[in-house]
Amino acid sequence: MKVKITVNGMLYNKHIPNDMMLLEFLRKYGYVSVKRGCDTSNCGLCTVWVEGKPVLSCSYPAARADGKNVTTLEGVKNEAASFGRYMTEQGAEQCGYCSPGFIMAVLAMRRELTNPTEEEISNYLAGNLCRCSGYAGQTRALRAWLHDKPWEKEGQA
Amino acid sequence: MYTIKSYVFPESLEEADELLRRDCRSSAILGGCCWLKMGHRRIRWAIDLTRLGLDQIEVKDGWLELGASVTLHQLETHPDVTSRFDGILGESVSHIVGVPFRNCATVGGSVFSRFGFSDLTCALLALDATVVLYRGGEVPLAQFMATPISFDDILLKVRIRDDGRRAAYQSARRSSTDFPTMAVAVSCLDGRWTVSVGARPARAVRSEQAARCLNDGLGAAAAGQAAAEELTYGTDLRAGADYRRKLAAVLVRRAAEQCMEENKG
Numbered sequence: 001m002k003v004k005i006t007v008n009g010m011l012y013n014k015h016i017p018n019d020m021m022l023l024e025f026l027r028k029y030g031y032v033s034v035k036r037g038c039d040t041s042n043c044g045l046c047t048v049w050v051e052g053k054p055v056l057s058c059s060y061p062a063a064r065a066d067g068k069n070v071t072t073l074e075g076v077k078n079e080a081a082s083f084g085r086y087m088t089e090q091g092a093e094q095c096g097y098c099s100p101g102f103i104m105a106v107l108a109m110r111r112e113l114t115n116p117t118e119e120e121i122s123n124y125l126a127g128n129l130c131r132c133s134g135y136a137g138q139t140r141a142l143r144a145w146l147h148d149k150p151w152e153k154e155g156q157a
Numbered sequence: 158m159y160t161i162k163s164y165v166f167p168e169s170l171e172e173a174d175e176l177l178r179r180d181c182r183s184s185a186i187l188g189g190c191c192w193l194k195m196g197h198r199r200i201r202w203a204i205d206l207t208r209l210g211l212d213q214i215e216v217k218d219g220w221l222e223l224g225a226s227v228t229l230h231q232l233e234t235h236p237d238v239t240s241r242f243d244g245i246l247g248e249s250v251s252h253i254v255g256v257p258f259r260n261c262a263t264v265g266g267s268v269f270s271r272f273g274f275s276d277l278t279c280a281l282l283a284l285d286a287t288v289v290l291y292r293g294g295e296v297p298l299a300q301f302m303a304t305p306i307s308f309d310d311i312l313l314k315v316r317i318r319d320d321g322r323r324a325a326y327q328s329a330r331r332s333s334t335d336f337p338t339m340a341v342a343v344s345c346l347d348g349r350w351t352v353s354v355g356a357r358p359a360r361a362v363r364s365e366q367a368a369r370c371l372n373d374g375l376g377a378a379a380a381g382q383a384a385a386e387e388l389t390y391g392t393d394l395r396a397g398a399d400y401r402r403k404l405a406a407v408l409v410r411r412a413a414e415q416c417m418e419e420n421k422g
Contacts (some may be wrong), residue, residue, distance in 0.1 A: 001164055018161040018162065018163060018164040018203065019159060019160050019161035019164075019200075019203075021194075039194065040194065040195060041191040041192070041194075041254065041258055041261075042254060042258075042334075044254075044255050044257055044258075047257045053230075053260045054256055054257040054260060055257050055260045055261050056191070056257045056258055056261055058194070059189070059190050059191045059193065059194065059258075059261055060190065060261060061164070061187070061190055061203075061205070063164040063203075063205065064187075064190075064205060064207060066166075101257075105255070105256065105257060108256070109256075123251060124255075124256050125255065125256075126254075126255050126333055126334050127254045127255010127256060127257055127258050127259075127334055128255060128257075
């Protein structure tokens with residue numbers, strides 16, 4: 001079928017297989033930050049935004065994204081890099097494979113929740129699994145980032 | 158591995174119904190698609206309802222109405238839902254995987270599929286919800302849950318009478334975002350109780366005996382014991398039947414006590 005999907009502001013007018021998932025569409029067109037993890041809707045690695053809301057691209061039909069705006073990590077790279085520096089400072093990455101999905105969830109949380117509590121943060125990010133870090137470093141990075149609010153200085157939305 | 162031959166966005170419910178009627182067995186009404194890849198269906202017509210405005214949450218004529226395309230995350234965040242029934246609808250779905258998943262999974266997909274592990278159907282059952290089907294009309298959820306799945310109708314919305322009842326939800330999981338090992342919901346309106354038990358691991362059902370214990374003032378522990386004895390429990394990779402029976406007794410007691418506390422408040 002034919003779809004028009006806008007990814008990070010760029011319009012793709014393409015023919016796609018009817019059973020293609022958004023993850024495959026995005027990777028096909030070079031958005032390789034989007035990772036295939038469990039491929040069964042469990043791990044959060046493939047998180048992207050559709051119309052600003054985080055979704056699992058491995059389970060989101062590409063056809064359903066027709067006419068919609070999709071954002072990947074490449075589309076928020078300045079803010080992602082800013083948060084990434086906090087992760088680096090806290091040694092929050094080991095293999096780093098989960099980071100794109102995790103960062104997309106973190107940035108979505110920042111937009112959705114105002115001054116989230118520890119419980120709200122845990123609840124929001126519970127679906128983004130990391131198999132090597134144990135979450136302690138990411139939690140420290142997140143706390144520091146939310147405390148510093150670098151996006152206010154950097155003029156991000 | 159699933160395959161889809163034709164992916165269609167019907168422009169009306171009539172068109173969706175017509176497409177479904179062409180071949181019910183090889184057509185599929187798409188919900189959140191979260192489990193689609195786990196199956197092996199060869200779908201002739203994949204019918205996507207997301208352009209039909211079924212993603213609305215409304216309070217109308219004394220009812221809370223949840224459209225079939227409402228996402229589970231909407232249940233956690235929409236004030237018309239979170240402010241009612243002690244927030245059990247949002248609470249019941251808040252342990253399901255994570256927010257990106259819950260932004261995909263829908264009320265319609267969860268309810269129509271009648272999954273045994275569904276937290277949402279367990280909570281809705283305790284609230285005396287009804288489902289509205291395109292052809293079948295409005296039927297009580299309890300009746301709907303007792304029927305085998307047939308793919309010849311379209312779930313349009315779920316309705317819950319906005320009667321101000323108090324409610325509580327409890328579940329146990331092996332890990333925080335896993336399927337529930339056991340799920341329990343209770344509600345109380347004017348001293349009349351409703352108790353539902355899900356993830357047995359079979360579909361959620363009501364425990365009439367547990368409700369009777371609470372109606373008769375026999376206490377939360379007696380209700381828990383009644384639910385454990387009345388209903389059947391099974392074994393799967395998460396828990397054995399005996400363990401589930403014990404969990405049911407504990408969770409029904411806790412949910413009933415929580416609801417009693419809310420009633421006092």
